[in-house]
Amino acid sequence: MDVVEFGIYIKELRKNAGLTLSKLSEVSGVSHPYLSQIENGKLKKYPSSEILIKIAKHLNIHYAHLLKKVGYIDEGTIMVDGELLVSEEEYEAFKKTRDERYENEEDEENLFDLFNYLEIKDITYKGDYVTDNQRKLIVSYLDALFSKTDKED
Template identity: 40%
Template sequence: MEKVADIASDIGEYIRQQRSNAKISLRQLSKLAGVSNPYLSQIERGVRKPSAEILQQIAKGLRISAEALYVQAGILDLPTGGPVGDAIRADAELTERQKQVLLDVYESFRRENSASRPVAESAATPKTTAPGAEDPEDTTKESA
């Protein structure tokens, strides 16, 4: 039960931090998210753990990805992406929206490169000739 309280506290703190970064008052966010002011206050203080639906509404009000809130709330596992993705997610100087855009661009480059890799590798693979066989492109041998 202690773990649930920690998660509620963590998500509340995270929401408060995002609200503060966006320079939105508690009252403004409650209107944007369509949740009552007291309920949002309880979430931020860690008294209540919001449902996925409420988190989605709050994310919409904060203009951040719902996935970011789901990860913070323990609903979703932190996506893998290696050290670059981890560094982007950990950067406190970036907003959630900026982080998501960077991650999307990075992943699109990775997908593009992995899709083109088999073609590039086959072109770069050195040609091998069976042992003892003559290479028809070998012009160093003199013909008799």
């Protein structure tokens, strides 16, 4: 998708959201002239990721979709709420390791148990490896969150 096609796409999203350029400018904090340049394909390059993040929610689209449209994020990247987690290759390697851990059917029910994921040595949160102390804290928070008194409510 080139800059002109992207501008047409943004304009279509804006109209579908029932917004004028002025209103989108007001709610997003992006200047009216700059939004007009985006929509009319007048920019030499795509808008920055910061601009796309500012306008996305007002266009009723997750900003990750806009970032993918312009190539800031690879199509195979796995995301949760726009947070880059792992590449598709890393995810497939993780699934293979996970599947090997739970080969027999008795273990299958534990496959998606969060506690088991916390046992994986090389898990990360926002790019940082989770330490043993952090794991203990996470487990204690989860234990409190899922306490038996809560289950009775």
